Amino acid sequence: MLTDNARGAIFMMLAMAAFTINDTFMKLLSAEIPLFQALFIRGIASVAAFLCLSGWMGGLRFDFGxxxxxxxxxxxxGEVGAAYFFLTALFNMPLANVTAVLQALPLTVTLAAALFLAEPVGWKRLTAILVGFLGVMLIIRPGPDGFNIYALMALASVACVTLRDLATRRLSDRVPSIVVALCAGIGVTASAGIASLWVPWAMPSAAGLGFLSGAAVFVVAGYILSVTAVRAGDLGFVSPFRYTGLLWALVLGLLIFGDWPDGLTLMGAAIIVTTGLFTLFRERATGRRKASALRDPS
Known part of the structure; x- marks a missing residue:
C-alpha cells in the first residue's frame, strides 16, 4: 500500500512528464505554424477540457471579492507572459536548456517572497539562491559566445512565473483551483487569438494536427496531475520531484531533436537543482520548527 507522499511523488513525476511532452509537441509545431496560432488552437482545446472538468467536479464558483x-x-x-516568453525560447533553443533555466523557479519565488511578501529568508537560503543564479549564468552564458535573445526570453519566463506564483500565494481559500486554472487558460487563449490576427496563419499537416492534439491533451493532464500531487502528499515532500522534468527534457531532447547539452550547461543545471533542493529542505525544516513552536509555546 502506497503512502500519501509516495502517491504524491508519483503524480508529480507524471505531471512533469506530461508538461515536458507538451513542450516537445509545441517545439515540433514550430516548423509548421506560428507561435500565436499554436497557442490559440491549443488554448481552445485546453479551456474546453477545463470547462468539462469543472462541470464534472462542480467547482465553478465566482462568489469571491x-x-x-x-x-x-x-x-x-503572469501566465500570459510566461507562455509567450517560454514558447518563444523553446521554439529557438534546445529543450533541455530552456527547461534547465526554469528549474531556478524555487529560488526566484523564495527570493521574491522575501522581497515583496516579507517572508523570512535566512542567510543559508539566500546563499543558495545566489549560487543557483550562478548556475543559471552557466546555462545562458552572457557574452558574445553563449548568449542570445532567446536565453533572455527564457529568463523573462521565469520572472513571469514568479509573478504568477506570488499572486497565487495571496489568493484566499475561497477561490477554487479550477477557476484559477480556467481564468489563466482563457487569458492565454484570448491573448494569443488577438495577437494571431497580425500573423499569417498556416495550415498544419496531418502530423502537425497530431502534435496540436497531443499538446492539448498533455498540458491538461499536467495541470490535473500536478494539482492531484499537491493534494495527495505533503508539499515539502512532493515539490522536489518537479526536478524530474529536467530528466525528461534531456531524454526527449536527445531522442527527438538530437540535442544534448554541453558540459557547462549540465553543470549549471546540476547547481540549480542542488541549490533548489536545499532551499526546499530549508523551507520544510523552518515550517516544522514553526509548527513545533505553535504546539509547545513554552
Whole structure:
C-alpha cells in the first residue's frame, strides 16, 4: 500500500512528464505554424477540457471579492507572459536548456517572497539562491559566445512565473483551483487569438494536427496531475520531484531533436537543482520548527 507522499511523488513525476511532452509537441509545431496560432488552437482545446472538468467536479464558483479578482488578473498576466516568453525560447533553443533555466523557479519565488511578501529568508537560503543564479549564468552564458535573445526570453519566463506564483500565494481559500486554472487558460487563449490576427496563419499537416492534439491533451493532464500531487502528499515532500522534468527534457531532447547539452550547461543545471533542493529542505525544516513552536509555546 502506497503512502500519501509516495502517491504524491508519483503524480508529480507524471505531471512533469506530461508538461515536458507538451513542450516537445509545441517545439515540433514550430516548423509548421506560428507561435500565436499554436497557442490559440491549443488554448481552445485546453479551456474546453477545463470547462468539462469543472462541470464534472462542480467547482465553478465566482462568489469571491474584488481583491481575489485583482490577484487572479495579476496571475493571469503572469501566465500570459510566461507562455509567450517560454514558447518563444523553446521554439529557438534546445529543450533541455530552456527547461534547465526554469528549474531556478524555487529560488526566484523564495527570493521574491522575501522581497515583496516579507517572508523570512535566512542567510543559508539566500546563499543558495545566489549560487543557483550562478548556475543559471552557466546555462545562458552572457557574452558574445553563449548568449542570445532567446536565453533572455527564457529568463523573462521565469520572472513571469514568479509573478504568477506570488499572486497565487495571496489568493484566499475561497477561490477554487479550477477557476484559477480556467481564468489563466482563457487569458492565454484570448491573448494569443488577438495577437494571431497580425500573423499569417498556416495550415498544419496531418502530423502537425497530431502534435496540436497531443499538446492539448498533455498540458491538461499536467495541470490535473500536478494539482492531484499537491493534494495527495505533503508539499515539502512532493515539490522536489518537479526536478524530474529536467530528466525528461534531456531524454526527449536527445531522442527527438538530437540535442544534448554541453558540459557547462549540465553543470549549471546540476547547481540549480542542488541549490533548489536545499532551499526546499530549508523551507520544510523552518515550517516544522514553526509548527513545533505553535504546539509547545513554552
Amino acid at each position: 474584488r481583491r481575489d479578482w485583482i490577484l487572479i488578473g495579476l496571475r493571469t498576466t
